[in-house]
Amino acid sequence: MRVLLVEDDADLSRQLKAALGDAGYAVDHAPDGEEAHFLGDTEPYDVIVLDLGLPKVDGVSVLERWRREGKTTPVLILTARGAWSDKVAGFDAGADDYLTKPFHTEELLARLRALLRRSAGIASATLSCGGLRLDPRAARANVNGEPLRLTSLEYRLLHYLMMHQGRVISRTELVEHLYDQDFDRDSNTIEVFVGRLRKKIGADRIETVRGLGYRLTALPGESEAA
Amino acid sequence: MNWQVWAGRAFGRPGRSLTRRLIWLASAWMAVALVLTGWMLTSQYQESALRRMGYALAETIDEVVLATTVVGGQVSVAEIQDSRTLRPLSGKYWVVAEFDGQGGMRILERSPSLAGEDLLIPRDMPARLERGRTLSYTAIGPVDRPLRIAASVKVLPGRERPLVFMAGMDRSDIDADTRAFATFTWIALLILGLGLVAAVFMQVQIGLRPLFLLRNEIADVRKGRSGRIERTYPLEIQPLAEQVNRLLDHNTEVVERQRTHVGNLAHALKTPLSVMLAEAEGRSDPLAEVVTRQSRVMKDQVDHHLRRARAAARAQGLGERTPVAEVLDEMAVMLERVFASKDVEIDWRAPDDLMFRGERQDLQEILGNLIENACKWAKRRVRVSAGGTGLGQMVVVVEDDGPGLAEDQWEAALKRGTRMDEDAPGSGLGLSIVDDLTRAYNGRVALSRSEMGGLKAVLDLPAAEG
Secondary structure (H helix, E strand, O other): EEEEEEEOOOOHHHHHHHHHHHOEEEEEEEEOOOHHHHHHHHHHOOOEEEEOOOOOOOHHHHHHHHOOOOOOEEEEEEOOOOOOHHHHHHHHHHHOOOEEEEOOOOHHHHHHHHHHHHHHHHOOOOEEEEEEEEEEOOOOOEEEOOOOOOOOHHHHHHHHHHHHHOOEEEEHHHHHOOOOOOOOOHHHHHHHHHHHHHHHHHHHHHEEEEEEEEEEEEOOOOOOOO | OOOOHHHHHHOOOOOOHHHHHHHHHHHHHHHHHHHHHHHHHHHHHHHHHHHHHHHHHHHHHHHHHHEEEEEOOEEEEOOOOOOOHHOOOEEEEEEEEOOOOOOOOOEEEOHOOOOOOOOOOOOOOHHHHHHHEEEEEEEOHHHHOOOEOOOOOOOOOOOOOOEEEEEEEOHHHHHHHHHHHHHHHHHHHHHHHHHHHHHHHHHHHHHHHHHHHHHHHHHOOOOOOOOOOOOOOOOOOHHHHHHHHHHHHHHHHHHHHHHHHHHHHHHHHHHHHHHHHHHHHOOOOOOHHHHHHHHHHHHHHHHHHHHHHHHHHHHOOOOOOOEEHHHHHHHHHHHHHHHHHHOOOOEEEEOOEEEEOOOOOHHHHHHHHHHHHHHHHHOOOOEEEEEEEEEEEEEEEEOOOOOOOOOHHHHHHHOOOOOOOOOOOOOOOOHHHHHHHHHHOOOOEEEOOOOOOOOEEEEEEEOOOO
16 A cells, blocks of 8 residues: 655654554554655556645645645645645545644555545446546545535435436435435425535436426536536 | 613713713703893883883873963963873873982872872983983882883973973883783793704714614624624714724634644644654553653643644634534534544534534534544444524533443533543544633533433534624
């Protein structure tokens, strides 16, 4: 497993490199944003540990660039700014997990293992519908290249609709496939989630077929390749 | 606004209220102007009545002069047609007199109406008549009636020494008329004055209305109903509204700057702490143990005090409104991803129009910590529901299906420095931060047991109205 460690503090870098090496990773180290972006772009890493406060180019910008260029490598961000607004900014940029400094080295290793397990688990092809794209491997979706922020229920709803695009899907069918056994199977809540999903992907993409259910379609004029 | 308030503002102590000051000033000025007007009108009325009476007296004197003949120095007056000069004590009289040469007057002839009485002749009359040829005055006549008297000096052919012709008339009718006129005038002016005060009152109310509106808008900003002064005001007040807006902007800027400084300080301290912690972790000697323990304490202290500093820097709800649904959505998206290995599902419900009265970053901090804590302990499910309770408050409930906490731990969990989760990842400070921040917003957080099995946190927070 190859890991890219992006951290500007020399002591912390040395410690982390040693710890990651001991855990069996092949570690490359980048001390600033520019080098990090270059390495991440050219080398096939399995996971990236990214500090947000970096010289030259900050971590969030590097991450945004990678995601814009289509890199789906899982990224764990390290941040000294423990505020939730910073964490949210990191996730908006495309992070998969965060750790607030200071942290235990074991915790970092545990988080990395979880990230790698997740990205290796599912391996199916990218789904698309007009400008919508969904990558089940990274559990990410975007619309016209803009990353979507989806909760797991919204993601599952979109996933199911995309797998059956063009077909009318009843509420009962959605309830059966989206909720597990313990959930209150209230078909009204489906409307809530469809409403939220519409807000995020564009209202016209999900059509309500009166009395029957919902249908996901590409917008008129959108080609499959878009 | 009801009229008692208006009246109170208008007629209470003048020093404190602009309305009162304006109304008092206008009233005082109008009172002076109206009194002067009333005085001029009544005196003018009386004077013109007296002047008309003067003409009538002069005419009577002329008639008496025409009816007077001098034969051998002896003066005699023929009967005059006017019946009032004949009827005794009728109120119209005449007298013909001459100077007695010792500074007095001697009456030669008098009208039958005098019935033998005299017209009162002031002591200085002879002197005054010698200077001018005519004069008039007021005196008490027969039967104590007020008389207007005119006197005129004439020299008749056949007589060397001048004669003084006098005529008098009862003036009590004129006095009564003047009084009636004065009463009417004062009443009319009083009504006019009250009308004017009322008009001024209305004018001040309408004129100051923009000020009252501005006051209400500023109150709205303070209550979090709006973020800025948005109405357009008259030229005189608009600059004030703009200054208030600038002050609000400045406030936001200061809070923002404070926050940046605090963030920088946190960053500067935390990386060295990470290094110390990582360095010490690898060893098992006593020094390493002390370093590990103390770095953890330092980190907790830094977190706590920086957050307190932030809370102190916060301008209390100055117009900030944060949509709750948006924050819940971003937290759910993020934390589901963070806890993806556990497959935690966050089911959140909140009305789209529910607004937290406060800053976004604070709501993120409160909800982020609570939901993260719930995710940490949950088996599979976390439920968040938020709703307004009216009265400017809202309730957020965060529950999970984990093991929960024993009842005696609920209170301790909210205290600073208590770690319920020595083994679970994270700082363990989360809940005390939630408590600190909630208190800073005059809110409350309470822990209890959830129907789902785990911990249930109930938050009371201020909501933006309308």
